[in-house]
Amino acid sequence: MGLLQLLKSQFLCHLILCYVFVVSGLFINLLQFCTLPVWMVSKQLARRINIRLAYCLSSQMVAMLEWWSGTECTLYTEPQSYRFYGKENAIVVLNHSYDIDFLCGWTFCERFGVLGSSKVLAKKELSYVPVIGWMWYFLEIVFCKRKWEEDRTLVAQSLQKLHDYPEHFWFLLYCEGTRFTPKKHQVSMQVAESKGLPILKHHLLPRTKGFWVTVQNLRGKAAAVYDSTLNFQNNEKPTLLGVLNGEKYHADLYVRRIPLDLIPEDEAECAAWLHKLYQEKDSFQEQYTQTGRFPGPIVSPPRRLWSLINWLFWSCLMLYPLGVLLTGLISSGSMLSIIVSLVFCSAGTVGVPSLWHLYFGGRWLKRLQLEFVG
Ligand SMILES: CC/C=C\C/C=C\C/C=C\C/C=C\C/C=C\C/C=C\CCC(=O)SCCNC(=O)CCNC(=O)[C@H](O)C(C)(C)COP(=O)(O)OP(=O)(O)OC[C@H]1O[C@@H](n2cnc3c(N)ncnc32)[C@H](O)[C@@H]1OP(=O)(O)O
Ligand SMILES: CCCCCCCCCCCCCCCC(=O)OC[C@@H](O)COP(=O)(O)O
Numbered sequence: 049m050g051l052l053q054l055l056k057s058q059f060l061c062h063l064i065l066c067y068v069f070v071v072s073g074l075f076i077n078l079l080q081f082c083t084l085p086v087w088m089v090s091k092q093l094a095r096r097i098n099i100r101l102a103y104c105l106s107s108q109m110v111a112m113l114e115w116w117s118g119t120e121c122t123l124y125t126e127p128q129s130y131r132f133y134g135k136e137n138a139i140v141v142l143n144h145s146y147d148i149d150f151l152c153g154w155t156f157c158e159r160f161g162v163l164g165s166s167k168v169l170a171k172k173e174l175s176y177v178p179v180i181g182w183m184w185y186f187l188e189i190v191f192c193k194r195k196w197e198e199d200r201t202l203v204a205q206s207l208q209k210l211h212d213y214p215e216h217f218w219f220l221l222y223c224e225g226t227r228f229t230p231k232k233h234q235v236s237m238q239v240a241e242s243k244g245l246p247i248l249k250h251h252l253l254p255r256t257k258g259f260w261v262t263v264q265n266l267r268g269k270a271a272a273v274y275d276s277t278l279n280f281q282n283n284e285k286p287t288l289l290g291v292l293n294g295e296k297y298h299a300d301l302y303v304r305r306i307p308l309d310l311i312p313e314d315e316a317e318c319a320a321w322l323h324k325l326y327q328e329k330d331s332f333q334e335q336y337t338q339t340g341r342f343p344g345p346i347v348s349p350p351r352r353l354w355s356l357i358n359w360l361f362w363s364c365l366m367l368y369p370l371g372v373l374l375t376g377l378i379s380s381g382s383m384l385s386i387i388v389s390l391v392f393c394s395a396g397t398v399g400v401p402s403l404w405h406l407y408f409g410g411r412w413l414k415r416l417q418l419e420f421v422g
Pocket of ligand 2: 065066069108109112144150171180225226227
C-alpha cells in the first residue's frame with residue numbers, strides 16, 4: 049500500500065472529510081433557508097440560487113468519488129443519443145444494486161452540467177436527514193410515502209410543479225423501489241411468478257405505478273427516458289466506506305435514450321412496457337456478467353475540475369476556523385476548555401454514527417463495524 053493510500057484509509061482523514069461535508073452542508077442548508085424570502089419576490093431566481101447551492105454540496109461527494117478515490121466512470125451509449133445529454137429534461141431509470149449507485153449517477157450529472165438541478169423520487173424519510181434531506185427539500189425533490197393511495201396525488205402534484213422549472217434536470221427513478229438483496233429478490237420473484245411475469249436474474253420486479261405517474265406528469269416537460277444500467281468491472285462490490293477509504297472502483301453505465309412519446313399513456317400498457325424494459329435490462333446485465341462489456345460504443349465524458357475546485361474551496365473555508373480554534377485552545381492551556389472540547393468531539397464521533405443508524409436502519413453502520421472489527 050502506498051503512502052497516499054495509507055493516508056486515505058486513516059480514520060482521522062475520514063473525520064476531517066465528514067466534518068467539512070457536514071458543517072459546510074449545514075451552512076448551505078442555512079443559505080437555502082434564507083432564499084425563502086426570495087421565493088416571494090421571484091420563484092425562478094430562488095430556484096436558480098438553490099440549484100447552485102445544491103451543486104456546492106453534492107459536488108463534494110462527486111469529488112470524493114472522482115478525485116479522492118479516483119473511481120473511473122465509463123459511459124456506453126450511442127453517439128446520436130449523447131448529443132442530447134445535458135441539453136434536455138429526462139427521466140432516468142436506474143438499477144438499484146449498489147451503495148454508491150446514486151453517486152455514480154451524480155458523477156454523470158456533474159459531467160453533463162445538470163448536477164445542481166438533478167432530482168429523484170425518494171422515500172419521504174430521507175427528507176428529514178440533515179444536510180442532504182434538507183437540501184432536497186429546497187430543491188423540490190419529489191418524495192413518496194410508498195403508499196399508493198397517498199402517493200398518487202402527492203407525487204403527481206410535486207411533478208406538476210416542475211413544469212416551469214427554469215433549468216434542465218434529470219429525474220431519477222429507482223423503479224425497483226429498494227436496493228437489491230438476495231432475500232428481496234426471492235420475494236419479488238415470487239410476486240413475478242404469481243403475476244405470470246418472466247423471472248429476472250439481476251433485478252427486482254419493477255414497481256410500475258411511480259413510473260407511470262412520472263411519465264404522465266412530465267409529458268411535455270421531459271423529452272426522453274434514459275434507460276440506465278450500472279455495473280462494476282471485475283465483480284467489484286463498491287461501498288461508500290470504500291470510497292471514503294480511497295479505494296478505486298471501475299463503474300460502467302449503459303444508457304439508452306428512449307423518446308417519451310414512445311411510452312404508452314394507458315396505465316396497464318405503460319406497466320407492461322416497463323416490465324419489458326426490465327427484461328431487457330436483465331439481459332444487458334447478463335451480457336455484462338458473461339463478457340465484461342455492455343452493448344454499444346464507449347463515449348465517456350472526462351471528469352471536470354469544477355468538483356475538485358468546489359471541494360477545495362469548502363475545505364479551506366471550514367478547516368480554517370477549526371485550525372484557529374484548536375490553536376487557541378492549546379495555547380490557552382486551560383484544562384477545562386480542553387476537556388469540554390474533547391467531550392464535544394467524542395459526542396460528535398458517537399452521535400453522527402448513531403444518527404446514521406437511526407436513519408439508515410444500521411445497514412451501513414453494521415458494514416462499517418464489520419470492516420473495522422474484521
Ligand atoms: C447519461 C447519463 C444518464 C444517467 C445517469 C444516472 C443517474 C443520474 C440521475 C439523477 C440523479 C439524481 C439524484 C440521485 C441522488 C440520490 C438518490 C438516493 C436515494 C433515493 C432512493 C429511494 O428513496 S428509493 C425508494 C423510493 N422510490 C420508489 O419507491 C420508486 C419506485 N416505487 C414506486 O414507483 C411505487 O409504485 C410507489 C412508491 C409509487 C407506490 O408504492 P406502493 O408500494 O404503495 O405501490 P406499488 O404499486 O409499488 O405496490 C403494490 C403493487 O406491487 C406489487 N408488489 C408487492 N410486492 C412486491 C414486490 N416485492 N416487488 C414488486 N412488486 C410487488 C403488488 O402485487 C401490487 O401490484 P398491483 O399489480 O396490484 O399494482
Ligand atoms: C465528502 C464527504 C462525504 C461524507 C459522507 C456523507 C454521506 C452522505 C450520504 C447521503 C446519501 C443519501 C442517499 C441515501 C440512499 C438511500 O437511502 O436509498 C434508500 C433506498 O435504497 C431505499 O431504502 P429502503 O427500501 O428503505 O431500504
